[in-house]
Amino acid sequence: MLAYVAKRLSLAVGTVLAAVLITFLLVHAGSGTPGAVKAGPGATAAEIAAQNEALGWNQPLYVQFFDYLGHLFRFDLGTSLIDGRSIAADLGDRLPVTASIALFATLLSAVVGVLLGVTAAVRGGRLGKLITTGAGVALSLPAFWVGVIVVYLLAIKLELLPATGYVPFSSDPTAWFNSLVLPVLTLAVGGAAIIARTAAAGMREALGQEHIRTLRAMGTPEWRIRYVHALRFSSVPVVSVLGIQFIALFGGSVIIENLFALPGLGQAGQQSAASHDFPALIGVVIVATVVVVVVNLLLDLVVAALDPKVRTA
Amino acid sequence: MNPFRTRDPLDLRRPSMMRTGVAVLAAGALTSLAACGGGSGGGAASASESDTVTIALDSDAAPNGYDPLLYAQGQFEFFSAMYDALFVTAPDGTVTPSLVSDFSNNADNTQTTLTLTDGVTFTDGKPLDSAVVKANLDRRSDPDLEAYGSLGPGQASEITDVSAPDPKTVVITWAKPQTAPENNLVDTAGVIVGPDGVADPTSLETTPDGSGAYTLNTDDTTRASTYSFEKSDDARNADDWAYDTIVFKVITDPQARANAVVSGQADVAGILDPTTIDLVESRQKTVSQGGTIVGFYFLDKTGAVNPAFGKEQARQAIGYAIDREKLVSDLHEGSRATSQFFPEDAPGFDPALDEQYAYDPDKAKQLLAEAGLPDGFDFNVTVLGQPTEDQVAVQAQLAEVGITMNFVTATSTDQLFAAVQTDPVLFNPFAPGAQPAGFVAGVLYGGFLNTQGAKEPEIEAALGGALGATGDAQTQALTDLNTALTANAWVAPAYEDFTYFGYNADKVTEPSFAGTNNYLVLSAIQPAS
Numbered sequence: 101m102l103a104y105v106a107k108r109l110s111l112a113v114g115t116v117l118a119a120v121l122i123t124f125l126l127v128h129a130g131s132g133t134p135g136a137v138k139a140g141p142g143a144t145a146a147e148i149a150a151q152n153e154a155l156g157w158n159q160p161l162y163v164q165f166f167d168y169l170g171h172l173f174r175f176d177l178g179t180s181l182i183d184g185r186s187i188a189a190d191l192g193d194r195l196p197v198t199a200s201i202a203l204f205a206t207l208l209s210a211v212v213g214v215l216l217g218v219t220a221a222v223r224g225g226r227l228g229k230l231i232t233t234g235a236g237v238a239l240s241l242p243a244f245w246v247g248v249i250v251v252y253l254l255a256i257k258l259e260l261l262p263a264t265g266y267v268p269f270s271s272d273p274t275a276w277f278n279s280l281v282l283p284v285l286t287l288a289v290g291g292a293a294i295i296a297r298t299a300a301a302g303m304r305e306a307l308g309q310e311h312i313r314t315l316r317a318m319g320t321p322e323w324r325i326r327y328v329h330a331l332r333f334s335s336v337p338v339v340s341v342l343g344i345q346f347i348a349l350f351g352g353s354v355i356i357e358n359l360f361a362l363p364g365l366g367q368a369g370q371q372s373a374a375s376h377d378f379p380a381l382i383g384v385v386i387v388a389t390v391v392v393v394v395v396n397l398l399l400d401l402v403v404a405a406l407d408p409k410v411r412t413a
Numbered sequence: 414m415n416p417f418r419t420r421d422p423l424d425l426r427r428p429s430m431m432r433t434g435v436a437v438l439a440a441g442a443l444t445s446l447a448a449c450g451g452g453s454g455g456g457a458a459s460a461s462e463s464d465t466v467t468i469a470l471d472s473d474a475a476p477n478g479y480d481p482l483l484y485a486q487g488q489f490e491f492f493s494a495m496y497d498a499l500f501v502t503a504p505d506g507t508v509t510p511s512l513v514s515d516f517s518n519n520a521d522n523t524q525t526t527l528t529l530t531d532g533v534t535f536t537d538g539k540p541l542d543s544a545v546v547k548a549n550l551d552r553r554s555d556p557d558l559e560a561y562g563s564l565g566p567g568q569a570s571e572i573t574d575v576s577a578p579d580p581k582t583v584v585i586t587w588a589k590p591q592t593a594p595e596n597n598l599v600d601t602a603g604v605i606v607g608p609d610g611v612a613d614p615t616s617l618e619t620t621p622d623g624s625g626a627y628t629l630n631t632d633d634t635t636r637a638s639t640y641s642f643e644k645s646d647d648a649r650n651a652d653d654w655a656y657d658t659i660v661f662k663v664i665t666d667p668q669a670r671a672n673a674v675v676s677g678q679a680d681v682a683g684i685l686d687p688t689t690i691d692l693v694e695s696r697q698k699t700v701s702q703g704g705t706i707v708g709f710y711f712l713d714k715t716g717a718v719n720p721a722f723g724k725e726q727a728r729q730a731i732g733y734a735i736d737r738e739k740l741v742s743d744l745h746e747g748s749r750a751t752s753q754f755f756p757e758d759a760p761g762f763d764p765a766l767d768e769q770y771a772y773d774p775d776k777a778k779q780l781l782a783e784a785g786l787p788d789g790f791d792f793n794v795t796v797l798g799q800p801t802e803d804q805v806a807v808q809a810q811l812a813e814v815g816i817t818m819n820f821v822t823a824t825s826t827d828q829l830f831a832a833v834q835t836d837p838v839l840f841n842p843f844a845p846g847a848q849p850a851g852f853v854a855g856v857l858y859g860g861f862l863n864t865q866g867a868k869e870p871e872i873e874a875a876l877g878g879a880l881g882a883t884g885d886a887q888t889q890a891l892t893d894l895n896t897a898l899t900a901n902a903w904v905a906p907a908y909e910d911f912t913y914f915g916y917n918a919d920k921v922t923e924p925s926f927a928g929t930n931n932y933l934v935l936s937a938i939q940p941a942s
Contacts, residue, residue: 139556183478184618185636193635248668255676263672264664361664362672363638369635375476
C-alpha cells in the first residue's frame with residue numbers, strides 16, 4: 101500500500117507542476133503583457149515597457165518560471181495587477197466557499213444517489229423504473245435552471261432560505277449553513293442522478309455475482325448480503341464517479357456562484373480573466389488544480405482500500 | 414461457524430455509520446430550516462439589520478481599487494461613503510457645496526474661487542487644505558482618471574491652472590467660459606483624495622484615503638463581491654448618514670439581483686434588468702430614472718469612411734427604417750420609443766420630434782433613392798463579443814429597406830474604442846444628463862462623436878445660444894438645438910432607456926437619484942419609519 105501511495109503522490113505532484121507549466125506558458129503565449137494591464141488603458145508604450153521591466157516580464161522564460169515556482173513553494177502567489185491585493189489571501193477567502201459547496205453537494209449526491217440507486221436495484225419493479233427514469237430526467241436538467249426553480253420555490257415563494265449571498269461560518273454557523281443549502285441542492289440534483297444510476301447498475305451486477313449466490317446458499321441474512329457485501333462490491337464505481345462529480349461540481353461553480361452571488365473561486369477566475377489579471381488567473385488555476393488533484397488522490401486511496409486489486413494493478 | 418462469514422469490523426460498522434450520518438445530516442437540515450423559518454426570507458443570512466443597509470450592485474464598483482478618480486460619475490453612489498467631493502448632486506439635481514464652504518465665479522465664468530470647509534480630516538489623518546485640492550486636480554492630465562475626463566487638456570471643461578493662494582482658498586482657471594463651472598467639480602469629478610493617497614496613488618489600490626463618513630471594513634470585505642463600510646462617529650458629516658454600516662453586494666446575475674431584493678438579502682438593488690421588474694414589483698417596490706438615449710450616433714457625417722453617411726438623406730433613411738415601438742415592446746418593456754436626443758425630463762425636450770421619424774420603410778426607401786442609393790448600402794459596426802439583441806433587431810429592420818449592417822468583432826476594448834475612427838456609426842447608449850447642451854458641446858459636436866470635425870451651422874448656432882443664454886431663452890435655444898440635431902440626422906435614437914432600482918419599502922424609504930443622473934444619492938437612503 102505504501103508503494104501505491106508513493107506512486108499516486110508523485111503523480112499528483114507531477115500533475116500540479118504540469119498544470120503550473122501549461123498555465124504559465126499559455127499566459128505568455130497571449131498577446132497581452134502584465135505591464136499593459138498594470139499601467140492602465142491610457143499608458144504609453146514607454147510606460148508599459150517600464151512596467152514590464154519592473155515585473156520581470158522581459159527576463160528569459162525559464163528564469164521567470166523558476167522564479168514563479170520558487171514563490172509558489174513559499175505559498176506566495178504574488179499580487180494582483182489590478183488592485184495590488186495578495187492573491188493568496190484573496191483565494192484563501194474564496195476557496196472555502198467553492199470547496200464547501202462542491203463538497204456538500206458531492207456528499208448529498210452520494211447519500212441520496214446511493215439510497216435511490218440501491219433501492220432501485222433491490223426493489224426493482226415500478227419503483228425501480230420510476231427511480232431510473234427520474235434520474236434520467238434529473239440528469240438532463242441544467243444546473244442554472246434547477247437553481248432558478250429552487251430559488252423561486254424555497255426562497256421567493258416559501259421564504260425558507262436566502263436566495264443569494266454567503267455568510268462565513270465564523271460569522272454565524274446557522275446562517276452559513278442556510279446560505280449553502282440552495283446552491284448545494286442545485287448542484288446535488290444532477291450529481292445524485294448520476295450516482296443513483298451508477299449505484300443501481302453496480303448493485304444489480306453485485307447481486308448477480310457468484311459469491312453473493314454462495315452467501316445466500318450459506319444462509320447469510322439478506323440484509324447483510326445486500327447492504328454489506330453487495331454494497332461494498334458496488335461502491336468502487338460509485339466512489340470513482342464521486343471523484344469525477346466533485347471535479348465537475350468544482351469546475352461548474354462559476355454558474356452557481358453567479359446565480360447565488362457567492363464569492364468563490366469561479367467568480368475570481370471569471371473576473372481575473374476578464375481583467376487580464378495574469379497572476380490572479382494563474383493563482384485560480386493552480387488552486388483549483390491542487391484541490392482537484394488532492395481530491396483525486398484521496399479517492400484513489402479510498403478505492404485502493406476498498407478494492408485490493410487496484411493496489412496491485 | 415460459517416467459514417464464509419468473515420467478520421471484517423467495518424462490515425459491522427458501516428450500516429450503522431451510514432444511518433448515523435444520515436440522521437445527523439437530516440437533524441442539521443431540520444434544525445437549520447427551523448431556525449430560519451417564519452417567513453424571514455433567510456433569517457440570519459439577511460444583512461438587513463436595523464443599523465445596516467445592504468445594496469446590491471450589478472457590477473463591481475471598485476474593480477481597479479479605491480482611487481475614485483479612476484471611475485465615472487455613477488460610481489459616486491459607491492465612493493461617496495468613503496470620499497467627499499467639492500460639490501455633490503442633491504436629489505433635486507442642484508449642485509451643492511460639500512468640501513466647499515463658499516465659492517464664486519468671475520464675470521465670464523473662466524475662473525472659480527473656492528473656499529474650503531473647515532474641520533475635514535482624511536483617513537490618513539491629515540487635514541483638508543488647498544494644497545491637497547490642487548494636488549488632486551493636478552492629476553487631471555492622467556488619461557486613466559476617468560473622473561477627470563472632461564477636465565484634462567483639450568477637453569470641453571479643460572482646467573488650465575489650479576493655484577492655492579492660501580491654505581483655505583483654491584483658484585481654478587478654465588480654458589474657456591463654462592456655463593456653470595461648479596458643475597464640473599461635482600460628485601466623482603470633485604472627489605478629493607487625501608494627501609497620502611495623492612502622493613502615492615498605488616496605495617489606493619488597497620487602501621482608501623478619503624474624508625467621507627465611512628471607512629472600509631477590510632475584514633468583512635471580499636473584493637468584487639462584498640464591500641462593507643463602517644461609519645466613523647467622529648466624521649465631520651456623520652449625522653447626515655442614517656446607517657452605521659453600509660454593505661454593497663456585487664450580484665452580476667440579473668435574476669439573482671432581483672431575487673436578493675425580493676427575498677430580503679438586499680434592501681436596495683440596482684440596476685435591475687427590465688425582465689425582472691415585474692418580479693420585484695410583485696413583492697417590493699421600484700424607482701426609475703430615464704435619461705439614457707440608445708440608438709445610432711453618426712460618426713462619419715463627412716462620408717470619409719463610408720460615403721453613404723455623408724448624405725443626410727441616407728442617415729435620415731436609417732431613422733425612418735427603425736421600428737422603435739416594436740423594439741420597445743419586444744425587448745425593452747418600460748422604455749420609451751423616441752427619435753430625439755434629449756431625454757423626456759431634460760430642458761429642450763419636444764414631444765413633436767418623436768413623430769418626425771415615425772416608422773416608415775417606404776419613406777426610408779424614397780430617401781435612399783433621393784440620395785442616389787436606390788439599392789441601399791452596407792456599413793460596419795464593431796462589437797465586443799456578440800452583438801446585442803438591439804443591434805440584431807435593428808439589423809433586421811434596416812435590411813428591410815436595403816441597408817446592410819455588418820458586425821465586426823473586436824477582440825479587445827482598445828479595438829472597440831478605436832472603432833470610432835473607422836466605423837461610420839455607433840449604436841450605443843448615451844446619457845446627456847441634466848445639461849444636454851454640455852454633452853452636445855463636449856461629446857456630440859465637440860468631442861469623440863465628431864472626431865472628423867463635421868460642421869452644421871444650424872446646430873452650431875443653436876448650441877451657442879444654449880450655452881450662452883439663461884432662463885426661457887436657454888430653454889428655447891435647447892429646443893432649437895434638439896430640433897437641429899434631429900432634423901440634420903446627427904443621431905437616430907431608438908428609445909430612452911430607464912434605470913430601475915428595487916427597494917424594500919419596509920426597510921428603506923424610496924431611494925433618490927442624483928438629479929437626472931441614473932445613480933442614487935447614497936446619503937439619501939434612509940430607514941423606513
